[in-house]
Amino acid sequence: MAVLAITAMLAVTLDQITKELSTNGLTEGEPVRILGGLVYLSLLRNSGAAFSLGSGYTWVFPLVTLAVVCWIGWMSARLRSVPWAVALGLVLGGALGNLGDRLFRAPGVFQGHVVDMISVFGPYGEYFAVFNIADSCLSVGVVLAVLLELTGRQRDGSRLTKSTTKEKTTA
Known part of the structure; x- marks a missing residue:
């Protein structure tokens, strides 16, 4: 739980900073080009999800x-795996980072716009959605969770093998 x-x-801290x-x-409307145009810093306030x-x-x-x-809080009581703790911690941190915007930014509670600022390959999200650190944490956490699931790593720290999978399906 501490790792999570x-x-x-x-x-959340990195996202808010x-x-x-x-x-x-x-x-807004004045993007900053960095890394030779690979990345642009473009201030955008998004009322929707990815791609608005x-x-x-x-x-x-x-x-x-x-x-x-709430689901992550419920899962954390059964969590005994450091990789799962990192994955769920990233998802939780990303979710809380954007939730803060939804609750405390204009135009108001439950309607606040999320601050996005990272655009790749173009200044205005022409090739990919403009995103923020919370979005990145969410994405990386979900991908890590999928990989952990696909490789049989369980949240309790055990590892599913082909023999335990067969035992579960015949039981």
């Missing part, structure tokens, strides 16, 4: 996030 909590706290630096140092999907349903995202946070 530390991972989540680091993710980059959002604060972005809102104070960047101007669901913009008209901003109030839904905090509810889904609260459900995810």
Whole structure:
């Protein structure tokens, strides 16, 4: 549980610091080109999900996030695996980072717009959605969880093998 909590706290802290630096140092519509144009820092306030999907349903995202946070809290009591703790900590940290925006940023509670600032290959998300550190943590955490699941690593620290899979299916 400590690894999960530390991972989540680091993710939220890094996300909030980059959002604060972005809102104070960047101007909307004036992207900053870095790494030879591989990455642009472009301040954007997103009312939807990735690619601005669901913009008209901003109030839904905090509810889904609260459900995810509750599920991770429930799972953490059974957690005995460091890799799973990192994966769930990244998901939790990313979810909480964006939840903070939804609750405390304009235009209001449960309708706040998420601050995004990282755009790859183009300044305005022409090739990929503009995202933030919380989005990155969520994505990496989910991919890690899928890989752990596919390789048979269990949240209790055990590892599924072909023989234990056969035993479970015949039982």
